[in-house]
Amino acid sequence: MQTVGQQLIIAAIPVLPALVFFVLALFGRLLRENAQYVAILGITVSLVFSVFALLYVAGIIPGGGTPIEFSVTWIDLGEGGSFPMGVYIDGLAAVMLVVVCFVSLMIQLYSGGFMEGDRRFAWYFAVLNLFTASMLGLVLAPNFIELYVFWELVGLCSYLLIGHWFEKPSARDAAQKAFIVTRIGDAALFIGIIIFWRATGTTSFEGISEAAQAGFVGGLLFTAAVVLVFIGAVGKSAQFPLHVWLPDAMEGPTPVSALIHAATMVAAGVYLVARTYDIFVQSEQAMLVVAYIGGFTALMAATMALVKKDIKRVVAYSTVSQLGYMMMGLGIGSYTAGIFHLYNHAFFKALLFLCAGSIIYAMDSYNLFEMGGLRRRMPITFWAMVIAGLSLAGIFPLSGFWSKDAIVASAYDEHYYVLFVMALITVFLTAFYIFRAIFLAFTGEPRTEGARAAVESPGIMVGPMVILAFFSVVSGWVGIPDGFGIPVKDYFAELVVPSEFARETLGLEPHPFSLIMAAISALAGLIGIGLAYALYVQRPERAGALSRRFSGLYTFLDKGWYFDALYGATFVRAAKYVGRMAREFDRRILVGGLTGGVGGLVSRFGELLRRLQTGGVQNYALFILLSVLIIGVIAGAQYAFLVFAIIVLITITAFAVGSRL
Amino acid sequence: MPPMPLVPPLVQQLIDLLVAAPPLEGYLVVGAILFAIGAWGALVRRNAVVVFMCVELMINGVNLTLVAFADYLPNAGGLGASYAVLVIAIAAAEIAVGLAIVLAVFRTRRTVNVDEVTSMRG
Numbered sequence: 001m002q003t004v005g006q007q008l009i010i011a012a013i014p015v016l017p018a019l020v021f022f023v024l025a026l027f028g029r030l031l032r033e034n035a036q037y038v039a040i041l042g043i044t045v046s047l048v049f050s051v052f053a054l055l056y057v058a059g060i061i062p063g064g065g066t067p068i069e070f071s072v073t074w075i076d077l078g079e080g081g082s083f084p085m086g087v088y089i090d091g092l093a094a095v096m097l098v099v100v101c102f103v104s105l106m107i108q109l110y111s112g113g114f115m116e117g118d119r120r121f122a123w124y125f126a127v128l129n130l131f132t133a134s135m136l137g138l139v140l141a142p143n144f145i146e147l148y149v150f151w152e153l154v155g156l157c158s159y160l161l162i163g164h165w166f167e168k169p170s171a172r173d174a175a176q177k178a179f180i181v182t183r184i185g186d187a188a189l190f191i192g193i194i195i196f197w198r199a200t201g202t203t204s205f206e207g208i209s210e211a212a213q214a215g216f217v218g219g220l221l222f223t224a225a226v227v228l229v230f231i232g233a234v235g236k237s238a239q240f241p242l243h244v245w246l247p248d249a250m251e252g253p254t255p256v257s258a259l260i261h262a263a264t265m266v267a268a269g270v271y272l273v274a275r276t277y278d279i280f281v282q283s284e285q286a287m288l289v290v291a292y293i294g295g296f297t298a299l300m301a302a303t304m305a306l307v308k309k310d311i312k313r314v315v316a317y318s319t320v321s322q323l324g325y326m327m328m329g330l331g332i333g334s335y336t337a338g339i340f341h342l343y344n345h346a347f348f349k350a351l352l353f354l355c356a357g358s359i360i361y362a363m364d365s366y367n368l369f370e371m372g373g374l375r376r377r378m379p380i381t382f383w384a385m386v387i388a389g390l391s392l393a394g395i396f397p398l399s400g401f402w403s404k405d406a407i408v409a410s411a412y413d414e415h416y417y418v419l420f421v422m423a424l425i426t427v428f429l430t431a432f433y434i435f436r437a438i439f440l441a442f443t444g445e446p447r448t449e450g451a452r453a454a455v456e457s458p459g460i461m462v463g464p465m466v467i468l469a470f471f472s473v474v475s476g477w478v479g480i481p482d483g484f485g486i487p488v489k490d491y492f493a494e495l496v497v498p499s500e501f502a503r504e505t506l507g508l509e510p511h512p513f514s515l516i517m518a519a520i521s522a523l524a525g526l527i528g529i530g531l532a533y534a535l536y537v538q539r540p541e542r543a544g545a546l547s548r549r550f551s552g553l554y555t556f557l558d559k560g561w562y563f564d565a566l567y568g569a570t571f572v573r574a575a576k577y578v579g580r581m582a583r584e585f586d587r588r589i590l591v592g593g594l595t596g597g598v599g600g601l602v603s604r605f606g607e608l609l610r611r612l613q614t615g616g617v618q619n620y621a622l623f624i625l626l627s628v629l630i631i632g633v634i635a636g637a638q639y640a641f642l643v644f645a646i647i648v649l650i651t652i653t654a655f656a657v658g659s660r661l
Numbered sequence: 662m663p664p665m666p667l668v669p670p671l672v673q674q675l676i677d678l679l680v681a682a683p684p685l686e687g688y689l690v691v692g693a694i695l696f697a698i699g700a701w702g703a704l705v706r707r708n709a710v711v712v713f714m715c716v717e718l719m720i721n722g723v724n725l726t727l728v729a730f731a732d733y734l735p736n737a738g739g740l741g742a743s744y745a746v747l748v749i750a751i752a753a754a755e756i757a758v759g760l761a762i763v764l765a766v767f768r769t770r771r772t773v774n775v776d777e778v779t780s781m782r783g
Contacts, residue, residue: 615779618704618712625700653701 028122185235237269291331298324431528
C-alpha cells in the first residue's frame with residue numbers, strides 16, 4: 001500500500017501537464033516566448049514523479065515492488081454499478097510513464113528553438129502539454145471508460161497539433177483526415193467497450209478478464225468485442241487498413257510528429273493491446289488477427305517508405321512499419337519484446353524526427369533530392385541520424401537490435417514462419433530505406449543552393465538530439481537477454497512481464513537466446529544498408545535507372561499502394577455524397593420549408609395586425625374599453641343583464657367612433 | 662278627525678322622498694352616467710383638451726361611486742373615501758403632465774386635433 005503522499009505524487013503526473021495547459025491557454029498571450037519555460041518546468045516535475053513511480057514499482061523504493069493501485073468512484077449508478085476513476089501502475093505503465101515524460105521533455109526543449117517566432121507559440125506549447133497529459137492519463141487508466149476519455153483527448157490534441165499551421169489548406173485537410181480516420185477506430189473501440197460492459201457489468205480491465213475466464217462472456221461475442229477493441233488500436237496506431245492518416249500527419253510541425261510517433265498518439269494503440277492483454281489472450285482468433293495485421297502492416301509500410309522523396313514521410317512510414325512489428329510481437333505472444341520495442345522505438349524515432357526537423361530548419365525543404373552533402377555542414381545532425389538509423393535498422397549493439405531481434409526470433413520460435421519471413425524482409429527493407437534517406441541527404445554533392453548554405457541548428461535543438469542519440473544507443477541495454485553472454489541482468493523482462501494467466505493461456509515457454517537468429521536479422525539489416533550504399537553513394541545513377549525501369553511498381557509504391565485513391569473513390573466520395581444530400585435537405589426542406597414557412601406565416605399575420613396600430617390615441621382607448629368589457633362579461637356572467645345593457649351602450653359608442661375613423 | 666295636513670299627501674310624499682337619504686343605487690347610476698358620458702366624449706371628441714376634460718369626468722364618475730360605497734358600507738371603515746382622495750391627487754398630476762404634452766404637441770404641430778397626431782402608426 002502507498003501512503004497518501006505517494007498517491008498524490010502519482011496523481012500529479014498527468015495533472016501537472018494539464019495544469020500547464022490551462023495556464024498557457026489562459027496567459028499564453030502574456031507569457032509569449034516564456035511559455036516554454038513554464039511547460040518545461042511542468043514536464044520535468046512529471047518526469048521526476050514518473051521515475052519515482054518506476055522505482056516504486058520496480059521495488060527499489062522500500063515498500064514498493066507491487067503495482068500501484070487506487071481509485072475513487074466517479075459515477076455511482078447504485079444498483080447498476082459504478083464507474084471509478086483510478087490509477088493502476090504496473091511495470092508496463094511505469095515504463096510508459098517515464099518514456100512519455102522523457103520524450104515529451106526532449107521535444108519541448110527542441111521546440112523552443114524550432115518554433116521560435118511562431119504566431120501561436122504559447123498555444124503550441126499548451127496543446128503539447130495537454131497531449132502529454134492525456135497520454136499520461138491514458139497510461140494510468142485501470143478501466144475502459146477512463147481510458148476512453150483520455151483516448152479521445154489524445155485524438156483531439158493530435159488534431160489540434162497536426163493542424164497547427166491551419167492557414168495551409170493541406171494542414172487543415174491532414175488534421176481532419178487524422179481525426180476522422182482515427183474516429184472510425186474510436187467508434188469500434190466504444191462499441192467493444194459497451195459489449196464488454198453489457199456482458200460483464202464492469203469496465204475494469206481486470207474485471208473483464210476475470211469475468212471472461214469465469215465464462216460470463218465468451219464465444220463469438222467475446223471475439224467480436226476483442227476485435228472491435230483492436231480496431232480502436234488499429235486506428236490509433238495507424239495499422240492497416242487505417243494507416244492512411246499517419247503520413248499525412250506530417251503537415252504538423254516536425255517536433256509534433258516526433259511526439260506523435262514516438263510516445264503519445266500511436267503508442268496508445270499498442271499500449272491498449274498490451275494493457276488488455278489478459279483479455280486478448282482469451283481469444284485465439286483475435287490474437288491471430290493482431291499478429292497478421294501487425295506483420296502485414298510492417299511489410300506494407302516498409303515498401304511504401306522505399307520510394308518517398310519527402311524525408312518526413314520516409315520516417316512516417318517507418319513508424320507505421322515499426323508499430324506493425326510491435327503489434328505482431330504482441331499478437332504472437334512475445335509481450336515483453338513488443339513493449340521493449342515500443343520503448344526503444346520511442347527514443348530513436350523521436351531522434352529521427354528531430355534530425356529531420358533539424359534539416360528542415362536549416363534549409364526549409366522536405367525533399368530529399370534537394371539535399372545532399374549535408375554531412376560537412378551539419379555534422380552533429382548527421383551522426384545523430386546515423387545512430388538513429390542504425391538503431392532502427394537493428395544493428396548490434398544499438399537499442400533497436402535487442403527488441404527487433406527478440407520479435408523476429410519469437411516469430412520463429414512460436415512457429416509463425418510466414419510472419420517470420422515477412423519480418424525478416426521488413427528488417428532488410430527498413431535498413432535500406434532509412435539509409436537511402438541518410439545517404440541522399442548527407443552524402444554526395446549539395447544539389448541546391450539551400451543545401452549548400454545549410455548550417456547546424458542552434459544548441460537548444462542539438463542538445464536534445466545528443467541526449468536522445470545517447471539513449472538510442474544504450475536504452476536497449478537494460479533488456480539484454482540472459483543467454484547473450486554478458487553478465488547483465490535482463491531488467492526489462494523482469495519489470496514488464498505478461499501475467500501468469502496470459503502465459504498459461506498462450507502456453508508460452510521460455511526460449512533461450514539464439515545467436516543464429518540474431519545474426520540473421522542483423523545480417524538482413526546490414527545487407528539493406530549495403531544495398532543503399534551501392535545504389536545511392538557509389539552509383540547514384542543506378543537508382544534512377546531502376547526506378548525508370550520499374551516505373552509501374554515505383555508509382556504503385558509512391559502512391560502508397562493506392563490506398564488513398566481507393567478510399568477517396570469509395571468512402572470519401574460516399575460520405576461527401578451523403579453530406580451533399582444532407583445539405584440539400586437542410587437548405588430546401590428544413591430551412592426553406594419549415595423554418596421559412598413558419599417565419600412567413602408569422603410575418604403575414606403581423607402584417608394583418610399592423611393595421612390595428614393606427615397611431616390614433618382614441619382607437620387605443622376604444623380597444624382598452626372593449627377589452628375591459630370582454631373581461632367584464634366573462635367575469636360577471638351572473639350580472640348578464642347589466643352587462644348586456646352596457647354592451648349595447650358601448651356598441652353604440654363604438655359605431656359612433658367607427659363612423660368618425 | 663285628523664287635522665288637515667298642511668300640504669297634500671302627494672306633495673308630502675315628494676318632500677319625504679327629497680328629504681330622505683337617497684338610496685345607493687342613485688349614486689351608482691349617476692356615477693355610471695358620468696362615466697359613460699366621459700367615455701363617450703373621450704372617444705369621439707377631436708380636441709385633445711376636451712378629451713382630457715372627458716377623462717376627468719370618467720375619473721369623477723368613479724370617485725362618486727367610491728365615496729357612495731364608503732358611505733353605505735360602514736364596515737369598510739371609510740377606506741373608499743380616502744381612496745377617492747388619492748384618485749383626485751393622481752388626476753391632478755395626470756392633468757398636469759397631460760396638458761404639458763398637449764402644449765408641446767401644439768407648439769410643434771400647431772394643432773391639438775388628436776386625429777392628426779398619428780405618428781405612432783404601425
